[in-house]
Amino acid sequence: MRRSVIIPVALHIFAAVATLLWLLWYFIPTGNVFNGLATLLILILAGWTVFRNCRRDAPASDATVSASDLPLPDIADPVVLVCGDRLDTLFQGSPLRKTAQGWWLRTDDVSRLTDVVSSIQKQFPRQVGQLSVMYRCLPDQHQDEAVLRATVKTLRQQSKQIQSLTGFTLPVVLSADFSGPETPWVIVRGDKPMVCQVNDSPQAFIDWQQVDDNIMALPAVEQAFSFIRTTLINELDKPDRLTPPVPVFSVAMRLGVVNPEAPSVWSAWLSSRTCLQFSRQSGQTTPTSVFPDAVLPLLAPFASTVQGGQRTRRLILLIWLCVLTALGISALNNRDLIRQVSADLQRWNAIPMNHYRPKAASLAALKQDALLLERWQRQGEPLRYSLGYYPGQRLWLALQQAIDTWTPPPAPEPKPLPKIVRLDSISLFDSGQSALKEGSTKILVNALVGIKAKPGWLIVVSGHTDNTGSDQLNQTLSLQRAEAVRNWMRDTGDVPESCFAVQGYGDSRPIASNDTPDGRAHNRRVEISLVPQADACRLPGTKPASQDVRDVSTQEMEK
Structure with missing residues (x-):
């Protein structure tokens, strides 16, 4: 290649x-x-x-067209592929006839049209748009109308194959030479027949037939046109399941070429309808204008170079399919995005506000969606969403509105600090003694009203002294005084021994300065407080306080 x-x-x-x-x-x-x-x-x-x-090499066949046989690639005039009857009399040994308005290229047999077009497309792909086809018919050379129709049907099949090869239909021109009184070329494009004489401008057919004796040729001309419509055009236009109809671009017809006396489809046609017969007159010659060159200007507006050819059209089709597929996938991606955010919002709205744990999990999903959409707003949404209707701004606003409705759970009320009852040792004990004085009962009852034994709470009784005396003596004295208070509470309130803890700290935890009498008086004390402890003060048949605490905590968390 x-x-x-x-x-x-x-x-x-x-x-x-x-x-x-x-x-x-x-x-x-x-x-x-x-x-x-x-x-x-x-x-x-x-x-x-x-x-x-x-x-890939160009196929070696008789239909291959060499570069020397074709016009220059930079010229955009029409190139007519001529096929049909007796082409040797037209081209006279040369496969190409060049004119100022276009080119005539010999292809001989009708069945070789597709091969010729394929060869041209491979060697000169841009020139395919300049091609057109002219079928030359000599009815005087055909003795069987069925054979003639079969040739026209082959032209129809070749036109279909060429359309599949190139992607468009080549213009088809019908050229017919009939025996009869000599006439110039009559070119019919649409419904306006024009007479084109050699070295003269085209003339309307109605004006030509009124000149001299031209009206004498009118019956034969009318029958020639009738023959073309009934036999040639009818075969190209009639319905067929296998091949589409082929519209005729134009018809070129003339009379005057008289063949030797022989039965033909034209002579039979003319005789059966008009009883006219034509014979060769002495001195009659073949007309000089053997090509209907007047057709070339009509083909010129439809001849143009192809930009890329079939390969480019396939590429454009592929690009369009990919773009349409991308649009569809982008729309599906946007639909999935909307469904995902909508599902998160529906889950958020379905959870009551007092269910803090599932509500917090749903809030985390909403925040993740919002952060993703915010990043896309800053950096640009991914291409897989951009070709469709990207609803990022609308979804982000809906997420923010939902997130703003979040109310955090109320902070748990701080647990009250254990109540500490501080008793003055001077009012309870004599100096240096650990036995309760007479009259201390009233002081103990009034001071210990709020101290009640209950499961899960330990009654801690701690004794303290000032720094007078030795540390060992102070430690022992503080412990004995705490035990004396404990014993009184146990015996008076019938409280189990397991509800108490007794501690003696001596002078290790002063609350005032021991340098003054008043400070030392404050440091001589007995303190009673409630401290939580799971197995403390547990009565028979009562659940441990820890179990109660876990149950209460679990219920609070579920709310």
Whole structure:
């Protein structure tokens, strides 16, 4: 394959690969492993396609058109592929006839049209848009109408194959030469027949038939047109399940070429309808204008170079399909995003506000969604969402409104510090003694009204002294005084021994300075307090306080 063709092939394949990888990596929701394998497969197929096109050679057949047979690539005039009857009399040994308005290229047999177009497309892909087809029919050369119709049907089939090959339908021109009184070329485009004489401007058919004896040829001309409509155009336009109809671009017809006396479809047609018969007159020659050159200006507006050809059209189709697929996937991604955020919001709204633990878990999901949308607002949303209607701002506002309604659970009330009852040792004990004085009962009863034994609470009785005397003596005295108070509370209130803890601290924990008499008086004391302890003061048949505490804590957490 020529370098001028290899480079466009490589560029087209590169664009196709880039489009597929863009769709694969940015939109299709698959994993990296699948994307990597798919990318490798696409690259292998692309390399194989380039290699195959590089090694492909033009097929060696009779239909191959050499570069010398075709017009220059930079000229955009029409190129007419001529097929049909007796082409040797037209081209006279040369496969190409060049004119100032276009070119006539000989292709001989109708069945070779597709091969010729394929060869031109491979060698000169831009010139395919300049091509058109002219079928030359000589009814005087055909003795069987069925054979003639079969040839026209072959033209119809070739037009279908050419359309599949190039992507568009080539204009088809019908050219017919009939025996009869000599006339110039009559070109019919649409419903306006024009008479085109040699070296003269085109003339309306109605004006031509009024000149001299031209009206004498009118019956034969009318029958010629009737023959073309009934036999040729009818075969191209009639319904067919296998091949689509082929519209005729224009018709070129003339009379005057008289063949030797022989039965033909034209002579039979003319005789059966008009009883006219034509024979060769002495000195009659073949007309000089053998080509309907007046058709070329009509074809010129429809002849243009193709930008890229079928390969480019396929690439454009692939790009459009990828873009449409990306739009669809982007819409699905946005739909999934809306569903995800909506599900989180519905879960948030369904949980009562006093259920703090599940409410906090739902709040964490909302905050995660909001943070993701905020990052996309700053950095730009991913491409997989951007081609659809991205609802990021609307979703973010809904999330923020829900998050703002969050009310944190009330802080637990601080547990009251254990009540400490401080008793003055002077009012309870004589100096240096540990036995309760007479009259101390009233003081103990009034002071210990709030100290009540209950399961899970330990009654701690601690004794304290000043720094007068030795440490060992002070320690023993403080412990004995605490035991005396404990014994009184136990015996008076019938409180179990397990509800008490007795401690003697001596002078180790002063609350005032021992340098003054008043300070030393404050340091001589007995303190009674309640301290939580799971197994303290547990009565028979009563659950441990720890169990109660756990139950209460669990209930609070569930709320």
